[in-house]
Amino acid sequence: MKILFLGDVMGRAGRQAISDRLPTLRRDWKLDFVVVNGENATNGAGLSEAHAKLIFEAGADVVTLGDHAFDQKEMLSYCERETRIIRPLNFAKDAPGRGVRVFEDHRGRRVLVAQILGNVFMKRAFEDPFGYIDRALKPFNLGGAVQAALVDVHCEATSEKMAMGHFLDGRASIVVGTHTHVPTGDAMILPGGTAYLTDAGMCGDYHSVIGMEKAEPLRRFVTGMAKGRFNPANEDATLSGLYVETDDATGKAVRIEMVREGGKLQQSAP
Numbered sequence: 001m002k003i004l005f006l007g008d009v010m011g012r013a014g015r016q017a018i019s020d021r022l023p024t025l026r027r028d029w030k031l032d033f034v035v036v037n038g039e040n041a042t043n044g045a046g047l048s049e050a051h052a053k054l055i056f057e058a059g060a061d062v063v064t065l066g067d068h069a070f071d072q073k074e075m076l077s078y079c080e081r082e083t084r085i086i087r088p089l090n091f092a093k094d095a096p097g098r099g100v101r102v103f104e105d106h107r108g109r110r111v112l113v114a115q116i117l118g119n120v121f122m123k124r125a126f127e128d129p130f131g132y133i134d135r136a137l138k139p140f141n142l143g144g145a146v147q148a149a150l151v152d153v154h155c156e157a158t159s160e161k162m163a164m165g166h167f168l169d170g171r172a173s174i175v176v177g178t179h180t181h182v183p184t185g186d187a188m189i190l191p192g193g194t195a196y197l198t199d200a201g202m203c204g205d206y207h208s209v210i211g212m213e214k215a216e217p218l219r220r221f222v223t224g225m226a227k228g229r230f231n232p233a234n235e236d237a238t239l240s241g242l243y244v245e246t247d248d249a250t251g252k253a254v255r256i257e258m259v260r261e262g263g264k265l266q267q268s269a270p
Contacts, residue, residue, distance in 0.1 A: 001032045001109060001148050001248060004259065005176050006241035007183070008066070009041040010204025010211035011232025015051060017203055017239050018058045021262060026059040029243070029270060032105045034059055035113055035150055037178045037200070039066035044211060044232045046071030049078045052085065062086055062103060064115045066154040066179060067122065069095075088117040088154060089136055090127040100136045102146060109147040109248060112140050116164070118155025118179075129153075129160075130167055137171050142251025149251065150174040158184070158198050165196040173246045173253055176200050181210040183240045183260065193252025201240030206264045208233035238263030243270040 004025065009018055018036065026034060038055050042048040046068045055063055065087045070076055079085040079097030089099030100114035114136055116129040133151060140146045149172045153164045161177040168175050170192025177184075183201025190196050202211050209217035212230045220226055238260055245255035257270040 001246045003033045003244045004031050006036045007200030008037045008202045010202045011044050013205040013234045013237040014203040017237035022058040035062045036060040038063040039068045048072045062113045064152045086115050088115045090132040112146045112149040115152040118160040120157035120160045147248045148173040148246045153177045154179045161198050169194045173251050174244050187256050187258045189253050195244040195253035195256040197242050203239045204237050205233035205235045236263045238265045
């Protein structure tokens with residue numbers, strides 16, 4: 001199975017890049033399944049219903065969220081109605097929506113998608129991510145109950161993401177980090193057959209400070225004082241993420257490639 005994961009969609013630039021380029025990538029790369037993290041798509045803070053629909057129309061099969069899952073209040077009800085939205089498993093016990101779900105690709109192959117929030121350096125403490133994901137994956141053996149499983153690990157700390165990758169090695173086809181908006185260079189297949197990348201990066205304008213226009217973040221760093229609000233940078237965006245091919249019989253990864261398409265970063269594609 002050919003699977004594409006794209007990192008955090010950041011503001012209008014990220015949405016435009018998804019709309020313009022994802023349909024072509026889906027066709028040219030003959031993708032079977034596409035997952036997009038959309039939690040910053042609406043002005044850098046959450047995801048609106050309209051912007052979720054735009055990402056689906058561009059070719060995403062599933063959209064994951066993150067710690068900003070419910071910054072847009074309409075998501076509280078929309079994620080209950082739209083089963084293709086996945087919010088973090090451990091966000092809160094009474095959070096609406098689902099943190100794990102099994103989907104089917106165009107050939108009927110079953111793909112599990114889950115998301116988990118880390119704790120290290122995050123703004124608030126969430127429930128134990130390791131225990132939550134362990135329980136969520138237990139009923140779904142790779143190559144049996146599901147042909148592939150993807151886990152979006154939404155964390156600040158690289159160490160926590162790496163630990164999660166090793167914890168899930170052999171139990172998930174793909175473990176990919178999100179949240180920092182900076183792509184890491186450690187794409188690899190772990191010993192148990194899990195494709196791993198510490199952070200997929202963002203789909204946004206990299207001539208920025210993690211997707212925001214430079215002036216206000218620089219002012220705060222230099223002076224220690226805020227003068228205005230953060231606004232997403234809206235020049236040409238790079239689509240950043242991960243391409244993985246899996247074996248249907250085992251669910252294990254057999255090929256992994258980093259993706260950087262368009263915009264200002266050095267390009268990389270399968």
